[in-house]
Amino acid sequence: MAQYDGVFNALGLREWCDADKVDGPMTMAQLLAKAQGTNPDEASGPLPFPSLDALHEACGRIPQTRDMTAGLERFFLDIKDNLKLVLDPITQPLSWMLDGALWLFTSIPWFVLIPMLIALTWFVSRSRPVTIFVALSFVFLGAIDHLEVAIQTLAIIFVCTGLCVLFGVPIGIAMSKNDRLQKGGIPVLDLLQTLPTFVYLIPLIFLFSVTESKLYGIAIILYAIVPVIRLTDLGIRLVDKDVIEAADAFGMTSRQKLFKVEIPLALPNIMAGVNQTIMMSLAMVVIASLVSAPGLGVLVLRGIRNLEIGVGLIAGLGIVLLAVMLDRASKAALARVDVSRSSR
Amino acid sequence: MTNVNEPQIRIRGLYKIFGASPERVLPDVQKGMSKADVLSDLRHVVGLRDINIDMYAGKTTVIMGLSGSGKSTLIRHLNRLIEPTTGEILIDGQDVMKMGQAELRELRQTRMSMVFQKFALLPHRSVIDNAAMPLEVRGVDETERLNEARKWLARVGLEGFEASYPHELSGGMQQRVGIARALTSNSDIMLMDEAFSALDPLIRTDMQNLLLELQEELHKTIIFITHDLDEALKLADHLVILKDGEIVQQGEPQHILMHPEDPYIIDFISDINRARVLRARTVMKAGADGIPVAGDVDADDTLEHVIARSEGRTDQAFRVMRDGETVGVLTMTDVVRALVPADPSQERQAVAV
Structure with a gap:
């Protein structure tokens, strides 16, 4: 569970978020956490800045930051x-x-x-x-x-x-x-x-x-x-x-x-x-x-x-x-x- | 040149309002709303209000007013450096306001020249190139325009300075270049915007004399702007006094001196040296009834000159002559009386009545 789950639940967007949820490739953070044997999805530590990545954890529909960078690159290409x-x-x-x-x-x-x-x-x-x-x-x-x-x-x-x-x-x-x-x-x-x-x-x-x-x-x-x-x-x-x-x-x-x-x-x-x-x-x-x-x-x-x-x-x-x-x-x-x- | 009895330049019902939308404010101003009200209620500035002036060919019209009276704005309407809000400016019957770009340029190139308070010479060009500029704009070939420029530079006393640059000359000399430039354009109308105001008093007097001398010979239609009453009285054939964008009084300067119509003008003229500006013809009595006279004076002689002739005796009288004919008699008593202006407060009451 991610820390911003509550926000999307409160807005009634849970269904929209979870619709056609596909797990993208793992992020570096997820990879590191996995290697260390902890579950990255666990809500822990201080509240992170509501960045694209943090929101993505709570709601699959929100794009990750790397998507944006990649998009810019694709656009250029x-x-x-x-x-x-x-x-x-x-x-x-x-x-x-x-x-x-x-x-x-x-x-x-x-x-x-x-x-x-x-x-x-x-x-x-x-x-x-x-x-x-x-x-x-x-x-x-x-x-x-x-x-x-x-x-x-x-x-x-x-x-x-x-x-x-x-x-x-x-x-x-x-x-x-x-x-x-x-x-x-x-x-x-x-x-x-x-x-x-x-x-x-x-x-x-x-x-x-x-x-x-x-x-x-x-x-x-x-x-x-x-x-x-x-x-x-x-x-x-x-x-x-x-x-x-x-x-x-x-x-x-x-x-x-x-x-x-x-x-x-x-x-x-x-x-x-x-x-x-x-x-x-x-x-x-x-x-x-x-x-x-x-x-x-x-x-x-x-x-x-x-x-x-x-x-x-x-x-x-x-x-x-x-x-x-x-x-x-x-x-x-x-x-x-x-x-x-x-x-x- | 047009008929002498017809004014060469006519300004009719000229208004200039500065601000965001002058057209919207114009009806109120035309109805007589005061300048202060227009500023505080409508946030527009009345530059000029209902200006009507006739200017005759070959005469010097002086427009006088203190700073902020709109005189510089007014002169810039004549060649449309400033667009009026409404009104007519007729030059030889042609309305300047209706001219297109090309016609307007033609007017500025050939009919009107201008002399500026701050000289406005081209700093990167020699004196002779500056003086030749109006012809260069018109496309006159180089030898011809330089010859013309050299001639006028010599006429204003700048022989030998042709190759100098403006910053090497004194203010008075720079303004001589400015005048030479205006003369080179060979236009019959000369606009002079506070042309001598930036000069030292002595040099200013020199320049005024130069202008009078040139005018005697060339008979240009001069429109001269000044804030200096002495200068205005010295140069003017027709004097227009402007205050807060309105004409307070206009007419022959001697007439304005003897018959001021407004307390503002009375205050204005109370400080001048009347002996130096009043002329024999203004003070004399017409006709030549047998009073014994001590001599002849010219109708255009100043009272100062007459007093000098009388050697201070007040019991004398002079015959006033114009072009060899007797036009009147001037007693010294009248001269002395004319030197004392009517008490401003009394006259103010008289005007008020």
């Missing part, structure tokens, strides 16, 4: 094929882009690629210290034979950040224009931001083959797109109302207003979002090595798996170095935008 049919073609370009970028970055000889990246740093930051720091970092990574893996990580980040900006900025603009969209969007963004990074991988592993690069691409983009959306939305909403009014008073169309007033004035905020997005893709790219993302993360993973402490630590240092390089370069770019545009 059921929709998997249909979902795949839709998602696969849509996301296929992502695989191509990631593979293409990885191929491109690794096939360009280092003596061409490194100067190109240093030139790019100079172009976006126009800052001598940042450029020198980036150049030295590349030399260091090269000297310790980590250049190729670092470049792979960089390639993934470039592709993912680029796509984040491509999708995030328009979504942010749409959210700033539409209060209802913003209300609906913010919980989704909160979810994406708070979901533990490993959890991103679970449904994706179901949907896509682990060998496809889009798997980690999607995980990185979903995780890293949040700040650029948020800060674009915020930046456009923070544009001085007086200036918007002036734009209206001189008869600007909403398109003119967006491109000539709102986006330029929101640019510092948008750039801050891009900086955050870069940092978050870097964080995710390490986790993504669990699902075959190449790069420094693989070495970190090897360090953990095989207890090769030196390998893991050096790779970790490389990631930190990449993070600092990307952060300084994008912050310098942000500062450059800010100075020439700010009125305050």
Whole structure:
């Protein structure tokens, strides 16, 4: 007898409960009790929380918790094929882009690629210290034979950040224009931001083959797109109302207003979002090595798996170095935008 | 341009009520329910109540009121930055309220320009790009619009600052850019929303003089909002005094000064320097009967100027001239009498009777 029997009896549900009663497979608790020679059905001990399992003992019609977990799994498996049919073609370009970028970055000889990246740093930051720091970092990574893996990580980040900006900025603009969209969007963004990074991988592993690069691409983009959306939305909403009014008073169309007033004035905020997005893709790219993302993360993973402490630590240092390089370069770019545009 | 005797802008029966459902409240407001009652009983704010104004082409209409009187709301109705609850706004006979989006944009681009209290320049653009903005919106090509902008920047005294950014300029200079921007749009109506209120007193006087000078030359239809009576009297051809969303009195400023119709206005004008704002034509007696005169003064001269001419002697009289013709005689006794405002309490009683 279970402790909640009385409740079902009192509600007059006993018959409903016992109708077509089938004993499911034993639970772990039942198995343990059996092994110890006690009867688990005996009402004993303090009153348990009326959980699904506890209620199931009293009434066979109430499902067990494991049924729910299994149901969720079944649901995923059921929709998997249909979902795949839709998602696969849509996301296929992502695989191509990631593979293409990885191929491109690794096939360009280092003596061409490194100067190109240093030139790019100079172009976006126009800052001598940042450029020198980036150049030295590349030399260091090269000297310790980590250049190729670092470049792979960089390639993934470039592709993912680029796509984040491509999708995030328009979504942010749409959210700033539409209060209802913003209300609906913010919980989704909160979810994406708070979901533990490993959890991103679970449904994706179901949907896509682990060998496809889009798997980690999607995980990185979903995780890293949040700040650029948020800060674009915020930046456009923070544009001085007086200036918007002036734009209206001189008869600007909403398109003119967006491109000539709102986006330029929101640019510092948008750039801050891009900086955050870069940092978050870097964080995710390490986790993504669990699902075959190449790069420094693989070495970190090897360090953990095989207890090769030196390998893991050096790779970790490389990631930190990449993070600092990307952060300084994008912050310098942000500062450059800010100075020439700010009125305050 | 339309017939001079026809007002260019007519506002008829304009109401603006702020709140959840203004239409529901409107009948009560139209029946004369007071602002306080509407707020406490119906939870709506009466922004403007039954506004009727005629504004003539080439004239400066000043709308004056303290903060909260609805003057900024009123000016934003003219280009429909704010939608009215009910009423008509006719510009050259065309009802602004009935315009579609495209027509309204056309109106804002070509017929009306606006100058703002906080300048509202685009901070990320140079001065010349700011001034050229109205033409850019219209799609005028770059060389042409920059030439036009350069011309007007020079006209407001900003030659050499074309490449600067707004944050590098002082407040007064920023507002000059604002005016240049409005002039570049080459529209015949200029809306000025407390355009000089954010400036230091000395700079404000400079800007007022600049505006008068420009107006002499350009004859725009200016609608100017201010809370400063001295400024209103200096600039206005037609003065509208607004209180709690209603017009208290409107008319020629000199007339309002001499014949205030409301205790509110009497209080208002009791503090101003009458010698500086009253003009010879307002105080003079018409006709030129043989009083010996000490000299000629212009009809538009201020009493301050006349007093300076008389060197303080009160036994003198002046002939008042306009365009070379005698229009009246001004005795110093009348001048001195005009300087003392009628005792507010007495006049208040007179109005009450």
